[in-house]
Amino acid sequence: MTELLRIENISYSVQQNKDKMVVSILKNISFSINEGEILGVCGESGGGKTTLAKIIAGIITPVEGKIVWNQNAVFSQSSINPLQILFQNNGEILNPFRRINDIVTEALRIKNKDKNSIIQLKEKLFDAVGINPELRNRKGYELSGGEQQRAALARLLAVNPKLLILDEPFSAQDVESQLNLVNLFKKMNKDFKVTILCISHDLNILRKLVNRVLIIKDGEIIECGKTEEILKSPSHPYTKFLLRAENYSLALDELHSKK
Amino acid sequence: MLDVNIQSVSIILDDDNRLLLRNLNFKIEKGFIYSILGKNGSGKSTLIKSVTKLLLKQNYEVIGKALFNGTDLLNTNEEKLREIRKNNIRYVFQDMINSFDPLKKLEYYFNNFASDKSKTEKLLQYFLLPAYNNIKELYSYELSGGMAQRLSLVFALSADPEIIFLDEPTSGIDYAAANLVLLKLKEFTKESNKSVIIVTQDIKFASAVSDFVAMISEGTLSPFLPKDKFFSSELYEDHKSLLASFREIES
Numbered sequence: 001m002t003e004l005l006r007i008e009n010i011s012y013s014v015q016q017n018k019d020k021m022v023v024s025i026l027k028n029i030s031f032s033i034n035e036g037e038i039l040g041v042c043g044e045s046g047g048g049k050t051t052l053a054k055i056i057a058g059i060i061t062p063v064e065g066k067i068v069w070n071q072n073a074v075f076s077q078s079s080i081n082p083l084q085i086l087f088q089n090n091g092e093i094l095n096p097f098r099r100i101n102d103i104v105t106e107a108l109r110i111k112n113k114d115k116n117s118i119i120q121l122k123e124k125l126f127d128a129v130g131i132n133p134e135l136r137n138r139k140g141y142e143l144s145g146g147e148q149q150r151a152a153l154a155r156l157l158a159v160n161p162k163l164l165i166l167d168e169p170f171s172a173q174d175v176e177s178q179l180n181l182v183n184l185f186k187k188m189n190k191d192f193k194v195t196i197l198c199i200s201h202d203l204n205i206l207r208k209l210v211n212r213v214l215i216i217k218d219g220e221i222i223e224c225g226k227t228e229e230i231l232k233s234p235s236h237p238y239t240k241f242l243l244r245a246e247n248y249s250l251a252l253d254e255l256h257s258k259k
Numbered sequence: 260m261l262d263v264n265i266q267s268v269s270i271i272l273d274d275d276n277r278l279l280l281r282n283l284n285f286k287i288e289k290g291f292i293y294s295i296l297g298k299n300g301s302g303k304s305t306l307i308k309s310v311t312k313l314l315l316k317q318n319y320e321v322i323g324k325a326l327f328n329g330t331d332l333l334n335t336n337e338e339k340l341r342e343i344r345k346n347n348i349r350y351v352f353q354d355m356i357n358s359f360d361p362l363k364k365l366e367y368y369f370n371n372f373a374s375d376k377s378k379t380e381k382l383l384q385y386f387l388l389p390a391y392n393n394i395k396e397l398y399s400y401e402l403s404g405g406m407a408q409r410l411s412l413v414f415a416l417s418a419d420p421e422i423i424f425l426d427e428p429t430s431g432i433d434y435a436a437a438n439l440v441l442l443k444l445k446e447f448t449k450e451s452n453k454s455v456i457i458v459t460q461d462i463k464f465a466s467a468v469s470d471f472v473a474m475i476s477e478g479t480l481s482p483f484l485p486k487d488k489f490f491s492s493e494l495y496e497d498h499k500s501l502l503a504s505f506r507e508i509e510s
Contacts, residue, residue: 044434045432145299160316173299174297175501175504175508176298196295206299248467252442256387257440
């Protein structure tokens with residue numbers, strides 16, 4: 001197993017405007033992502049999951065620590081941008097003035113000069129994400145939320161990324177769409193050889209997708225390992241709490257003593 | 260308490276009306292939680308808005324009756340309707356953060372919708388929100404989506420209505436908060452003998468919280484069944500495929 005990138009001792013904090021208090025968001029996070037794997041990050045809202053994604057993507061700079069990419073793994077593929085993120089409000093990445101077709105074509109042109117191969121790749125991408133020819137000629141806001149998400153995925157995959165970060169891709173979807181997405185992500189992982197980091201607060205659906213999962217609480221990794229094993233025998237009390245919360249079997253005093 | 264017989268809900272278009280929902284017949288009794296399941300875009304939100312005439316009448320046509328304690332909400336005068344909505348019915352919509360005026364401090368909403376301070380304080384504490392003196396100084400854009408959702412529930416509950424309508428109550432909140440919502444709704448219906456109607460695609464939440472469950476498919480609403488029966492039978496194609504996906508995720 002080749003390592004794709006390594007996150008080393010990342011910490012991040014912000015200073016509040018009001019009382020100048022320093023609030024720690026992430027504390028000393030270290031883990032690595034292997035080439036070709038699907039890794040999950042799970043934790044409650046406000047736990048620092050999205051911040052972590054943004055740090056890996058280089059959108060925000062950590063206060064401490066560093067991200068080390070395996071240069072061989074990344075540049076052997078001649079990736080221009082080895083990483084793409086699918087954000088929660090994915091409709092916003094689609095330019096409202098342009099058709100889906102043009103958005104994807106433009107992304108493909110970055111690396112491909114030949115017209116015919118662009119057309120072929122485009123077909124392949126749209127087929128893979130399930131955007132039919134009629135939808136390709138629409139603009140982002142003319143698509144439903146689920147269609148926007150799939151169109152955005154086509155655009156992200158067009159630049160042949162090594163790592164795809166998915167931020168809460170399952171929220172606001174019905175169960176059938178959730179399962180379809182799981183299958184789609186698995187297919188992308190296989191067919192496009194893209195490594196996936198999937199962030200979700202929902203262990204229930206996450207376990208259908210990921211082989212390995214990190215549990216984050218208050219900015220710290222409290223558990224990490226094979227998804228099945230963690231679900232079968234969680235070692236940290238918070239993981240146990242999460243699993244019981246998903247089954248709606250928590251009592252009021254447990255919920256209140258949490259904070 | 261609420262007896263709905265709506266024949267049709269249509270959207271008014273330039274050339275023609277398009278039928279969205281038909282044959283919505285159900286009764287809501289005191290002391291129970293009712294959930295309506297349906298896929299994205301099946302008309303769940305339209306359904307609960309149609310019952311109390313919240314759909315804009317220049318855009319939608321609703322034909323039928325919705326009797327609330329004997330008064331037909333769809334055919335009564337505006338004044339009476341406003342009175343009933345104000346005293347007896349509360350809604351918590353999906354994107355509550357957008358229903359606050361960003362130029363007003365939350366104090367404004369507390370003064371208008373939650374005048375009983377000690378009750379409000381208890382509810383804030385229950386939902387793990389900041390204490391009244393802190394939260395009243397905030398503006399709506401300083402809240403996270405989940406906080407706004409919980410705060411809207413605080414406002415809805417402090418009005419002590421007969422019925423609360425909830426549109427996707429679990430979207431944007433984590434499981435711990437969803438557990439709190441569940442316990443509170445049970446308390447509200449069982450101890451205060453009130454009613455709750457939920458529309459959601461979160462089957463897991465619906466199966467945990469509800470007394471009765473129905474499903475929207477192909478523009479109409481199935482009868483409400485007791486929860487156990489709804490989840491153990493396979494009534495028609497859509498119901499079957501919904502339950503199949505649910506079981507697959509759970510397995």
